[in-house]
Amino acid sequence: MRVVVIGDVGVVGGMMHVGDEAMFDAMVEALRARGVERIVGISNAPAETADRYGIEAIGGLAFPGSREDLSIRSAAVLAAADGRATIAADDPALAVIEAVASADGVVVAGGGNLTSNWPHRIFERTILGTLAERFGTPLVVSGQTLGPRLDPVDRATVGALLRSARLVGVREHPSAGVAADLGVPTGRLAANRDDATFLGADEHEPADGAADLLLVSLSVHLGGLPRGATISGLARSIDALADRTGLEPAFHPHFGSLVPGTLAGDQVLHDAVRTELRSPSVVLPTGDPRSAARLARGAGMLVTSRYHPAVFAGPAGVPIAALPVDSYTGVKLRGATGWWAQDGVIDLATAWTPAGGDALARVWASRETVRASADRDRRAARAAMSAWFNRVAGEIAR
Template identity: 45%
Template sequence: MSVLIIGDVGALEGMFHIGDEAMFEVAVVELAQRGRDAIGVSSHPAETAARYGIPAVPRLGFEGLGRVEAARRAEHLLAVAAGTARLEPEDPARETIAALDAAEALVNAGGGNLASRWPTHVFERSTLVSMARMRGLPVVVTGQTLGPDLDAPDDAVVARMLREAALVGVREPDTAALVASWGVPATLNVDDASFLGLSERDPVRGAGGGVVVSLSGWFAGRPADEVEQRIAMLVDAAALAVGPVSFHAHFGPLDPTAPPRGDAAVHERIRTRMSQPSTVVPTGTSREAADLVRSADLLITCRYHPAVFATPAGTPVLALSADRYTRIKLRGALGHWGQRSVIDLDDLPDAPRLLADLTARADEIRGEAAERLPGLRAASQQWWDTVCAVIEGSAASAKR
C-alpha cells in the first residue's frame, strides 16, 4: 500500500514554485527510504508524476470557489466519504478518493500554508483529513506554518484538523505556540526541505558564489516603485561590499527562454534600477536552487525557502519581511541556525548596517551552522522515523 501525500505542487502554465515542490520531494524521498511508496495530490498530476516518478491524482476541486461554495463542496465530499452521496463521473475528486481508499496513511506535506488568506487550502486539507479519518487512516501534518491570520471559523477548522492527526510537525516557534494553545502536541523542527541535496560529507559549502537575490512581489500594500528602488540600492551596496550579484526566481518559468513572470518579473524591474551589473540564474529545480544559495557569500531574500536552503550551509542571510506572516517564517528559518538578520521593508534604510554586520560575521555564522547541523539533521531524521513508525503501527493494528 502507499501513502497519499498532498502538497501545493504541480507546475501550471509553465510556472514552478521551488519551496512547495521541495517539501513534497523530501516527503517522497524520506518515505521511500523507509520502504513506503507515495501517491501525490497535485494541481497538475501528469507533471508531478513525471517529475518525481510516482503516481499522482488531482486535487479535490476547491480551486476558484468562494467560501459558501467551498463549504458546500466540503459537505458534499464528506457525504460521499460517508456513503450517503455520490460523485458525478467527471468530478475531479473521484481519482483522489480512489487513491485514499487504496492508501495506508495521509501526509500533509507543508505547502499551502493554512491561513485565512488562503481559504482554499483550509477547506481542501481539512476535508481530506476528515475523509482519511473516516477510513481509519493515520494522518501526519508535517513542515507546517499555521496562521497567523486564522479567522473564525478557520481557526476552529484547523484546530480540529490537527486534533485528528496522529502527528503534527511545525517549523517555527510562533506556529508551535499557536498549536499548543489548541491543546495539540506538536514537534518543532527545521523545515522539511532544509537538507535537500545537502552532502553528508561536506555539508558546509565554501563561499565564493557572490550575492544571490531571491525576491517576491508581495510588499503588503506598500508602493512597489518605492520598495523596488530601495531594494535596488541595497543590492548595489551588497555588490560593492561582497561580490557579483545573481538573481534567482523562487517562483518563475520553467523555460529559461520564456518572458519573465512571477518573481522573475520583479527581479527585472529591480535590475533596471541598479547601477551595478547583475546576472540571472534560471529557476531550475529545487535541488539546483539549494546548491546555488549554499555556495553564496550572501543571500538577500524575502522568500522563505531560499533562507531554508542557505542557513544549514552557513550562508549569511539578509531577509526582508513584508508583514507578520513573512516575518514569522523568516525569523523561524534563520533562528534555527543562530541567524537573526530579518528586517521589515519599512526599515530598508537601516539595511546597510545589517549588511555590514553580516559580512563582518560571515565566518562566525558558518561556524555556528556547522555546530548546529548534526543535531538538527538528526532531529529531522528522527521525525521521519517516527512518521513511518506511526504508519507501520496503524497498518499492523488494521490487520489484527
C-alpha cells in the first residue's frame, strides 16, 4: 500500500516544532505497524523529512497569504488536476496531484490547524481532500482540534472536508461537537486522545534524572498580556513552586532552534524568564519528539503553555499546570489534561499574578491522585489508541 500523509512538518531554518513532528511521527509509526509499505509525506522540507522518517517526501501545495490568493491558487490546482489547465512544470502541486492520484489512501495527520487562525492550512487540507475525492482515494482525518474559531466561509469549507472523509478523529470533546454540527456522521467520528500520546512509550524508560525536574515549556505567544510584567510574574510563580516542591526548574522549548548557540522561538521567552529567577535552573535542548516525550513522562511536575508537553506527561501521571492564553489554547490544554482527570488548567493571566504561585502549588498537591488516576486509565487508553489506528489502516485498505 502507498499512503500520502500531510502534517506541518519539516525543519526549516533550523527550527523544530516538536508537537507537529510528533503527530506525524506517530501516524507514520502506526501505518508501518499495520502493513503500509510506502508512505509519502507532504512536508515544508521534503529532504529533511525523508531523511528523518525514512520515507518518500514531497513539498506542499505552496499556498500564498491572502484569502483571494488562496482561492485563486486552489482553483488553479484543481484545474490542473482535472486537465482543464496547466501549471508550471516546477510547481510543487504537480507532485501532490500525482501522489494522491496513485495512492491507496490519504491521511491528514493530527493537528490544530483546522481553525480560522490559519486559513492557508484549511485551504491546503481541503484541496488535498478534494483531490482524494476526485481520484477516488480514501481520505482519513485524524487527531484534530476543530476551531474553536471558524468564520462562516471556513466553517463551510472544513465541513465539506470532514464529510468527505471516511473517518474523522478529534482530540477533544468540544471538537467532536463541532464535527457533529458540521454534519460528520456519528459512525465516522471518534474522539480520542492526541495521536502522539504514546509516541515512543515502548522504546525507553523516562529520561534519567527527570524526576527531580520542574519541567517548564512556555510558548512565545502571550495572548496580548504585557510582556515584561508577565515574564517577571511567571518567574516569581516558578520560584515559589520550586521552593514548595524542591524541584529544579528546567526549561524545554517545544518550538526552538536546533542550531547550537542560537536562541529562537520559545527559547527567547525562556531565556527572559530565567534571567528573572532567583532559583537555579537549567536549559534543555529542543531535541526531537521522542526525547521530548521521554523527558515529559519522567518529570516531577510540568508547567506548560505548550500543548504537547501535556500530551506526553499525562499518561505518566505527571501533575500538569497548563497555562492557556486564549480560547484556542484553552480547548487544547483542557482536552489534553482532561483525558487524565487532571484539572490544573490556570489561565496565564492568573499564573503571572501574586496568586500564581499558590495556584501552581495546588496542582503539585494533587500529585498522588493524579498518578493513581493515570495508572488506572493508561492500559485502556493505549488500547483505544491502537483501535483507532486499526480503523485508520482498515479504511485505507477497504
